[in-house]
Amino acid sequence: MSVTIEKLAQLADVSKSTVSRAFNNEGAGINARTRKRILNLAREMNYQPNILAKSLRSKRTHTLGLIVTDIENPFFASLAKSVEDRAAESNFHMLLGIIGNKLQKKAEYIRLFMAGRFDGLLVGCAENEVNLSHFDYFLDMKRRNFPFVVLGNMGQLDVDYVSYDDERAAFTLTSHLLDSGHRRIGLICDDPEGSRGRINGYRKAFYKRNIPLAEDLTVLIGTAGTRQARRATRQLLSMQDRPTAIIGVNDFVAFGILQAARECNMKVPQDLAVAGFDNIELVHSMDVPLTTVAFPVDNLAAEAINLLLKKIDAKEKEEHRHIILEPKLIIRQSTEISR
Amino acid sequence: MSVTIEKLAQLADVSKSTVSRAFNNEGAGINARTRKRILNLAREMNYQPNILAKSLRSKRTHTLGLIVTDIENPFFASLAKSVEDRAAESNFHMLLGIIGNKLQKKAEYIRLFMAGRFDGLLVGCAENEVNLSHFDYFLDMKRRNFPFVVLGNMGQLDVDYVSYDDERAAFTLTSHLLDSGHRRIGLICDDPEGSRGRINGYRKAFYKRNIPLAEDLTVLIGTAGTRQARRATRQLLSMQDRPTAIIGVNDFVAFGILQAARECNMKVPQDLAVAGFDNIELVHSMDVPLTTVAFPVDNLAAEAINLLLKKIDAKEKEEHRHIILEPKLIIRQSTEISR
DNA sequence: TTGTACGCGTTATCAA
DNA sequence: TTGATAACGCGTACAA
Numbered sequence: 001m002s003v004t005i006e007k008l009a010q011l012a013d014v015s016k017s018t019v020s021r022a023f024n025n026e027g028a029g030i031n032a033r034t035r036k037r038i039l040n041l042a043r044e045m046n047y048q049p050n051i052l053a054k055s056l057r058s059k060r061t062h063t064l065g066l067i068v069t070d071i072e073n074p075f076f077a078s079l080a081k082s083v084e085d086r087a088a089e090s091n092f093h094m095l096l097g098i099i100g101n102k103l104q105k106k107a108e109y110i111r112l113f114m115a116g117r118f119d120g121l122l123v124g125c126a127e128n129e130v131n132l133s134h135f136d137y138f139l140d141m142k143r144r145n146f147p148f149v150v151l152g153n154m155g156q157l158d159v160d161y162v163s164y165d166d167e168r169a170a171f172t173l174t175s176h177l178l179d180s181g182h183r184r185i186g187l188i189c190d191d192p193e194g195s196r197g198r199i200n201g202y203r204k205a206f207y208k209r210n211i212p213l214a215e216d217l218t219v220l221i222g223t224a225g226t227r228q229a230r231r232a233t234r235q236l237l238s239m240q241d242r243p244t245a246i247i248g249v250n251d252f253v254a255f256g257i258l259q260a261a262r263e264c265n266m267k268v269p270q271d272l273a274v275a276g277f278d279n280i281e282l283v284h285s286m287d288v289p290l291t292t293v294a295f296p297v298d299n300l301a302a303e304a305i306n307l308l309l310k311k312i313d314a315k316e317k318e319e320h321r322h323i324i325l326e327p328k329l330i331i332r333q334s335t336e337i338s339r
Numbered sequence: 340m341s342v343t344i345e346k347l348a349q350l351a352d353v354s355k356s357t358v359s360r361a362f363n364n365e366g367a368g369i370n371a372r373t374r375k376r377i378l379n380l381a382r383e384m385n386y387q388p389n390i391l392a393k394s395l396r397s398k399r400t401h402t403l404g405l406i407v408t409d410i411e412n413p414f415f416a417s418l419a420k421s422v423e424d425r426a427a428e429s430n431f432h433m434l435l436g437i438i439g440n441k442l443q444k445k446a447e448y449i450r451l452f453m454a455g456r457f458d459g460l461l462v463g464c465a466e467n468e469v470n471l472s473h474f475d476y477f478l479d480m481k482r483r484n485f486p487f488v489v490l491g492n493m494g495q496l497d498v499d500y501v502s503y504d505d506e507r508a509a510f511t512l513t514s515h516l517l518d519s520g521h522r523r524i525g526l527i528c529d530d531p532e533g534s535r536g537r538i539n540g541y542r543k544a545f546y547k548r549n550i551p552l553a554e555d556l557t558v559l560i561g562t563a564g565t566r567q568a569r570r571a572t573r574q575l576l577s578m579q580d581r582p583t584a585i586i587g588v589n590d591f592v593a594f595g596i597l598q599a600a601r602e603c604n605m606k607v608p609q610d611l612a613v614a615g616f617d618n619i620e621l622v623h624s625m626d627v628p629l630t631t632v633a634f635p636v637d638n639l640a641a642e643a644i645n646l647l648l649k650k651i652d653a654k655e656k657e658e659h660r661h662i663i664l665e666p667k668l669i670i671r672q673s674t675e676i677s678r
Numbered sequence: 679t680t681g682t683a684c685g686c687g688t689t690a691t692c693a694a
Numbered sequence: 695t696t697g698a699t700a701a702c703g704c705g706t707a708c709a710a
Binding site: 002046048049050051052053055056063070071072074077078080081084085088093094095096097098100105108109111112114115116117140143144145225226227252255256259281282284285287 | 341385387388389390391392394395400402409410411413416417419420423424427432433434435436437439444447448450451453454455456479482483484564565566591594595598620621623624626
Binding site for chain 2: 686688
């Protein structure tokens with residue numbers, strides 16, 4: 001249908017190889033005038049090399065894959081954007097596959113990515129999605145020696161991954177509050193499984209300072225949503241010995257805490273300090289600018305791409321690397337008070 | 340490196356053709372036992388057909404492309420998800436390219452998509468991005484007879500597209516307020532260019548009912564953000580003859596209106612009705628559930644995929660189709676009052 | 679500097 | 695039911 005190298009060669013009255021050289025060798029090994037003539041004719045004829053054939057031959061596609069479960073999650077959205085940017089810097093294209101929760105889709109896409117059209121794969125998955133369902137695909141890729149890097153903490157698993165230190169994030173944030181004089185610090189999170197790292201960090205900050213931890217200030221709300229957080233906060237604020245600060249397991253939860261505080265006529269940060277995690281865009285729209293912990297997605301993307309490209313280049317089987325990045329505490333008005 | 344059809348054929352002691360048949364003809368034209376034997380061996384050897392070669396030969400990749408400028412925009416994120424779902428229903432994979440604002444990237448990705456690896460392309464672009472920069476690529480694709488469909492209103496342009504009726508959305512929403520008895524209805528939007536459709540719909544609702552329109556109630560804030568909206572709202576509410584209802588050009592703006600109302604000690608909807616557009620996730624987290632107009636992205640995706648698949652199947656050059664979908668008014672508490 | 683011939687991994691045609 | 699062989703469109707030795 002469309003014009004091929006063969007056709008173009010005929011029209012230019014040269015051989016296919018010459019046309020190929022005109023495109024690929026950037027001027028070397030070919031007469032400059034011939035080259036120019038071919039390039040002009042190509043433009044005129046609207047010739048585009050077929051990447052399929054090209055890649056089949058060269059074994060390189062210069063395209064990276066990224067799979068994420070949920071692109072509507074803002075974190076993954078900006079991750080995708082960031083990965084694309086970084087990939088572009090290294091002259092790679094990035095194509096994104098959305099797999100949702102369906103295991104079958106995951107299998108299909110991984111096969112798609114492995115089956116010749118991509119040089120490597122980035123697997124974006126939330127930490128709480130780490131379950132046995134992943135292992136099969138990881139094994140597959142490892143067996144076929146297909147380069148891939150996981151974005152997220154895979155624990156001691158024998159794969160390359162880049163992630164943030166969740167526990168450290170919570171530790172730093174809690175420390176900030178403790179060092180500001182707070183003692184009764186609430187924590188609202190979804191469930192002990194999904195928030196394990198953050199809960200641990202929160203507790204360790206107390207232990208480290210030998211400050212007793214009030215168990216009754218840790219509230220589990222199942223789903224980490226704004227509405228659920230509101231209810232939980234009202235409950236916390238109606239306690240005899242109410243907390244002077246509350247941490248939400250993410251910024252949406254923190255948003256709910258802010259709302260509840262207002263409903264209870266409490267000023268933030270004077271009557272109650274509030275903090276969250278993730279530094280989502282929404283924090284800029286809140287009544288009181290929110291203290292939060294950011295996981296700079298740019299670093300994550302850069303490190304991951306770096307690692308992946310290294311694996312693509314050197315096909316040798318080296319040690320698996322686990323890169324853990326430092327989160328960043330962002331102090332804003334919602335905790336900005338000295339007691 | 341990895342095991343090919345050739346190798347597998349040797350191991351199974353059959354010809355390549357037989358192996359191919361085992362995989363593709365679903366049982367026809369091949370001995371059931373042979374087939375089973377090959378399939379088992381394939382699994383054992385971890386054989387994956389090379390899609391590159393497959394597609395090169397069959398001219399079909401069963402993969403659709405989608406390009407969007409900004410995946411961090413929640414609308415595009417859910418669009419992507421929706422398109423993926425719909426594509427899957429038709430047994431197509433969808434791969435997403437993020438092109439940002441850089442023209443060069445756009446060019447590259449469109450070339451990537453056209454160069455053999457995709458059967459068709461969906462171009463997602465916000466309406467205010469409609470500018471001359473698109474035309475080149477559209478022309479390219481048309482010249483090469485590459486199937487593509489645009490998501491967004493392309494006006495009288497000679498390409499297939501699917502979009503929502505923005506003007507209708509604003510007309511319906513404004514009508515709802517007028518019919519509830521409101522007369523002084525404010526409108527906060529970014530600029531006359533980007534919000535043209537919505538401004539027109541807003542005005543037409545007044546004209547249709549022969550109700551005079553107060554020009555001073557239309558406020559342009561440049562950037563349609565929450566903070567800007569807050570300021571504009573305070574200004575509106577301090578007027579002599581203040582509005583009894585305010586429409587935000589999107590839900591973020593409406594969010595700012597709600598905040599400002601609270602700051603001015605006005606109850607919503609008793610003292611002030613508020614409404615927005617887009618029905619973003621955030622509306623569920625607001626103090627008062629927000630009346631808004633939804634542009635159900637599922638429909639959009641379904642229609643677009645439909646159209647695209649039709650074009651892929653029947654390569655004949657038919658008339659270009661422009662599909663305009665109906666937005667959906669969602670009435671919630673923020674306007675829920677009878678006067 | 680250019681052309682010839684082959685191979686990349688697959689499907690499709692034809693004959694056995 | 696199976697096998698040999700020719701494409702698909704391109705890069706690259708090797709020869710000219």
